[in-house]
Amino acid sequence: MSSVVVVGGGIIGLCTAYELCRQGVSVTVLNAGSPTEGCSIGNAGMIVPSHFAPMASPGMVKLGLKMITDPRSPFGFLEPWDPAVAAWSYHFLKNANNKHVHRTQGLICALNRASKALYQEYQTELAGEFGLNTDGLLMICRTFEALEHEAAVMKDATELGLKTALLSRDETQALYPEVEVSSVGSVHFLDDAQLSPAALIPALRAAILQRGGVIHDHHRVERITRHGRKIVSVATDAGESFSGDEFVLATGAWTGALAAKLGLNVPILAGKGYGFTLERPRLGVAAILTEDRVAVSPMLNGMRVTGTMEIGRVSSGINRRRLEGIYAALPRYFPGLTEDVASVAGSGSNGIWQGSRPCAADGLPVMGRPRKYENLTLASGHGMMGLSLGPISGRLAAQAVTGQTPEISLDLMHPDRFN
Numbered sequence: 042m043s044s045v046v047v048v049g050g051g052i053i054g055l056c057t058a059y060e061l062c063r064q065g066v067s068v069t070v071l072n073a074g075s076p077t078e079g080c081s082i083g084n085a086g087m088i089v090p091s092h093f094a095p096m097a098s099p100g101m102v103k104l105g106l107k108m109i110t111d112p113r114s115p116f117g118f119l120e121p122w123d124p125a126v127a128a129w130s131y132h133f134l135k136n137a138n139n140k141h142v143h144r145t146q147g148l149i150c151a152l153n154r155a156s157k158a159l160y161q162e163y164q165t166e167l168a169g170e171f172g173l174n175t176d177g178l179l180m181i182c183r184t185f186e187a188l189e190h191e192a193a194v195m196k197d198a199t200e201l202g203l204k205t206a207l208l209s210r211d212e213t214q215a216l217y218p219e220v221e222v223s224s225v226g227s228v229h230f231l232d233d234a235q236l237s238p239a240a241l242i243p244a245l246r247a248a249i250l251q252r253g254g255v256i257h258d259h260h261r262v263e264r265i266t267r268h269g270r271k272i273v274s275v276a277t278d279a280g281e282s283f284s285g286d287e288f289v290l291a292t293g294a295w296t297g298a299l300a301a302k303l304g305l306n307v308p309i310l311a312g313k314g315y316g317f318t319l320e321r322p323r324l325g326v327a328a329i330l331t332e333d334r335v336a337v338s339p340m341l342n343g344m345r346v347t348g349t350m351e352i353g354r355v356s357s358g359i360n361r362r363r364l365e366g367i368y369a370a371l372p373r374y375f376p377g378l379t380e381d382v383a384s385v386a387g388s389g390s391n392g393i394w395q396g397s398r399p400c401a402a403d404g405l406p407v408m409g410r411p412r413k414y415e416n417l418t419l420a421s422g423h424g425m426m427g428l429s430l431g432p433i434s435g436r437l438a439a440q441a442v443t444g445q446t447p448e449i450s451l452d453l454m455h456p457d458r459f460n
């Protein structure tokens with residue numbers, strides 16, 4: 042094959058392009074946004090073998106029902122009566138059962154572990170430090186109920202071969218010498234890791250360019266020309282048209298709408314979240330503040346705070362109530378950060394980042410080649426773990442494009458599964 046057009050320049054599109062470049066394939070990436078915006082650059086940077094349960098699970102339904110009526114809670118729907126939300130919810134509820142969890146958790150865990158190993162390779166291949174920290178992830182709990190729940194997850198994690206530890210309040214505090222932690226204890230998932238996406242994305246882009254790839258930002262694909270079962274070319278809002286032998290859709294939360302233009306049913310909605318960075322403290326280990334679902338991550342430039350999952354179509358507004366939920370949560374676990382948080386809250390929307398997670402209705406990535414087309418690969422729907430799954434998804438997508446057998450089966454992630 043001589044050329045591949047990758048649509049989408051987030052972590053999934055870039056990792057796919059990078060893998061293809063490594064195999065000597067000629068690649069053009071078309072990206073609607075600029076290099077410094079998007080879901081992939083401002084997220085919490087966590088690499089999460091510990092997040093092996095798919096989002097469509099009985100636990101998530103229980104949690105969602107508990108939170109859905111509270112406008113400051115970390116979870117909600119933007120427009121519950123929108124037909125796209127209704128269709129998504131149908132597939133979500135159809136899959137939110139133990140059978141689905143048991144069928145998929147081994148795969149999700151394996152994908153995350155393979156991706157972590159590839160990030161360790163990236164560390165030696167990419168020019169530029171991206172802060173890979175392999176000290177694991179802590180689930181910090183303020184209540185014994187939450188700690189008990191995490192201890193149960195820990196049991197399943199151990200069965201999947203993951204290393205874990207249950208930490209007392211003092212042991213948890215000892216990991217954060219710079220700040221007081223208010224907790225009853227935590228669970229430490231030792232196989233997890235974390236990095237700085239704002240440093241990784243430029244490093245990946247540079248590596249693609251260095252290997253001869255081409256990246257066009259501010260190029261939103263608007264029209265797709267087909268001939269029978271073949272995609273021939275795509276045209277962008279910059280007035281240019283790009284042809285290729287193969288096409289990859291890695292368009293994150295926008296994938297459902299673009300795939301619909303090709304007659305494909307891919308229920309992916311945006312799961313909007315927010316983030317900001319505090320200059321201090323220098324955290325040692327990344328953590329999730331369990332009851333409030335807020336993530337805190339040590340980045341190269343400070344402490345990143347992220348949270349909230351609002352399901353709906355892609356939208357640009359900031360929901361102040363959800364943001365207030367994050368502001369209120371942080372000092373409950375780190376009382377010493379009250380003033381730091383107040384200063385961020387006082388500066389309005391300045392420095393507030395928002396990103397749209399591409400959430401597939403059944404909580405699994407959408408990876409592979411739809412039967413309707415001969416030269417199209419989808420790589421999207423990674424929800425809460427697109428950063429974590431970037432390198433392995435890039436590897437699998439590249440293998441699908443080049444006709445190799447993917448090293449991890451794509452059967453459960455097949456794009457046609459919603460038909």
Ligand SMILES: Cc1cc2nc3c(=O)[nH]c(=O)nc-3n(C[C@H](O)[C@H](O)[C@H](O)COP(=O)(O)OP(=O)(O)OC[C@H]3O[C@@H](n4cnc5c(N)ncnc54)[C@H](O)[C@@H]3O)c2cc1C
Binds near residue numbers: 396
């Ligand atoms: C608050 C928050 C915290 C998170 N924390 C983590 C974490 O710790 N770990 C983790 O693994 N994941 C995390 N995520 C999820 C992660 O950020 C996403 O799963 C990941 O970024 C998705 O990558 P993507 O490449 O699929 O999509 P995106 O990053 O959204 O990239 C898609 C790209 O496609 C482009 N595009 C769209 N339509 C078109 C078009 N028509 N033509 C051309 N280009 C187009 C867009 O401009 C965009 O750049 C978090 C997300 C949020 C919101």
